Amino acid sequence: MSLSPNRQLQVRIAGTLALVVGVNVVVLSILVWSGLHVVSASGWSLPTEVGFPLTVGAVLLGGVGLVALQGRYGSRKAVGRLSLNEFDRSGPRNVTGRVRRLATQADVPTPSVAVADRAEPGCLTVGTQRSPTIVVTTGLLKQLDDDELDAALAHEVAHIANRDLPVATAVAATVASEISCSSANDCFAEFSGIW
Numbered sequence: 001m002s003l004s005p006n007r008q009l010q011v012r013i014a015g016t017l018a019l020v021v022g023v024n025v026v027v028l029s030i031l032v033w034s035g036l037h038v039v040s041a042s043g044w045s046l047p048t049e050v051g052f053p054l055t056v057g058a059v060l061l062g063g064v065g066l067v068a069l070q071g072r073y074g075s076r077k078a079v080g081r082l083s084l085n086e087f088d089r090s091g092p093r094n095v096t097g098r099v100r101r102l103a104t105q106a107d108v109p110t111p112s113v114a115v116a117d118r119a120e121p122g123c124l125t126v127g128t129q130r131s132p133t134i135v136v137t138t139g140l141l142k143q144l145d146d147d148e149l150d151a152a153l154a155h156e157v158a159h160i161a162n163r164d165l166p167v168a169t170a171v172a173a174t175v176a177s178e179i180s181c182s183s184a185n186d187c188f189a190e191f192s193g194i195w
Helices: 007-041 048-079 092-106 138-143 146-161 165-180 184-193
Strands: 084-087 112-116 123-127 132-137
Touching (some): 007 165, 092 112, 092 138, 092 146, 132 138, 138 146
Parallel strands (some): 112 132
Antiparallel strands (some): 084 112
């Protein structure tokens, strides 16, 4: 049973991607604006007819570039603070076997499975389309019955089938960075940590 892509979900994911690009463009705009003011305070400036288009182009390109980097490397950031245990075999409640069965039914590559030791229930899929990882918390494993667990895991496998994993990873990385930025120094450390 192959899953067909959900067009409505893809439209929502595209909207989310546009929002993430917008947030990055705003952040970069503030940085460029601040940089231009520092440069102009030193007495050096670009002519307006060259400076404005160059600035807009650089900010847009930078915003798209940041999202591409967050989509590629953001999975490390999204799950970096979780203590994960990866399972090749069955894992608790045969979660790996369940994911393998659901991935086969959806005709997608079998993702790796990791369990985070956290009390709150949660489940997310991160990584790239070629190497996805489904992360499940111990709280989710304790609170859900078998059918509910299968439904939660099927939802995560559907993210892989809909090919929206890079966008979801970029969103998770952006949110993780935004939440942990309480000062300018923290933000610099967070964004440089993506590399």
